[in-house]
Amino acid sequence: MANLNKVMLLGNLTRDPELRHTPKGSAVADLGIAVNRKVQDGNGGWKDETTFVDVTVWGASAENAQKYLTKGRGVFIEGRLQMDVWDDKATGQKRSKLKVVADNLQFLPDGKGGSRGSHENAYTGTPDTNGRQGGSAGPIEDYQEEDDIPF
Numbered sequence: 001m002a003n004l005n006k007v008m009l010l011g012n013l014t015r016d017p018e019l020r021h022t023p024k025g026s027a028v029a030d031l032g033i034a035v036n037r038k039v040q041d042g043n044g045g046w047k048d049e050t051t052f053v054d055v056t057v058w059g060a061s062a063e064n065a066q067k068y069l070t071k072g073r074g075v076f077i078e079g080r081l082q083m084d085v086w087d088d089k090a091t092g093q094k095r096s097k098l099k100v101v102a103d104n105l106q107f108l109p110d111g112k113g114g115s116r117g118s119h120e121n122a123y124t125g126t127p128d129t130n131g132r133q134g135g136s137a138g139p140i141e142d143y144q145e146e147d148d149i150p151f
Contacts, residue, residue, distance in 0.1 A: 005080040007100050009053060010108075011035035013073050017057075019066035029062035031055040031102075033075060054099040055079070061105045074108030 014032040021027055033055060036048045055077055057065050069075065079102040088095050 007077070007079050007081055009033060009035055009055075009077045009100065011053070011075065011077075013069055013071050013075060014052060015071050017062075017065040017069050019062060027059055027062040029057045029065045031057060031065060031069075031075070033077070054097070055102055056082075056099060057102045057105055061102065065105060068107060076104075076106040076108060077102045078104040 011033040014034050017029045017031050019027060019029045031054070033053050035051045035053060037051075038046045039049045041047045077100060079100045081098060082101045083096055083098055085094060085096045087093070
């Protein structure tokens with residue numbers, strides 16, 4: 001049977017990236033992101049349902065994340081799920097946590113509609129000179145549903 005472990009997330013950072021280095025010198029950063037979705041509240045209204053996800057980023061992407069990203073900034077992450085298992089030092093019990101290990105990290109504007117400075121290339125952290133701008137969809141109330149969909 002075939003297996004697939006692929007995750008794609010679009011959300012906002014819940015905290016500034018935390019950079020550290022392994023004993024062999026590899027950069028690794030821990031990120032926290034919040035991913036929202038709209039759900040009906042039962043009274044005909046809509047509310048946000050938020051899922052908080054821990055993400056680990058390696059190498060140059062980790063260094064660039066620490067250098068250019070701050071709490072509230074939008075990110076697109078492609079990666080895989082990984083289960084971390086350890087023994088709790090205080091209780092001696094086994095603990096586990098599901099997280100995402102990023103293969104690709106792209107910087108987006110922050111959740112407030114701004115970009116907090118110039119746009120950077122997600123891989124090098126250098127300004128993007130191709131005139132491209134990242135973006136995200138506006139509030140759901142800004143869109144109208146149309147009956148005639150052209151496809």
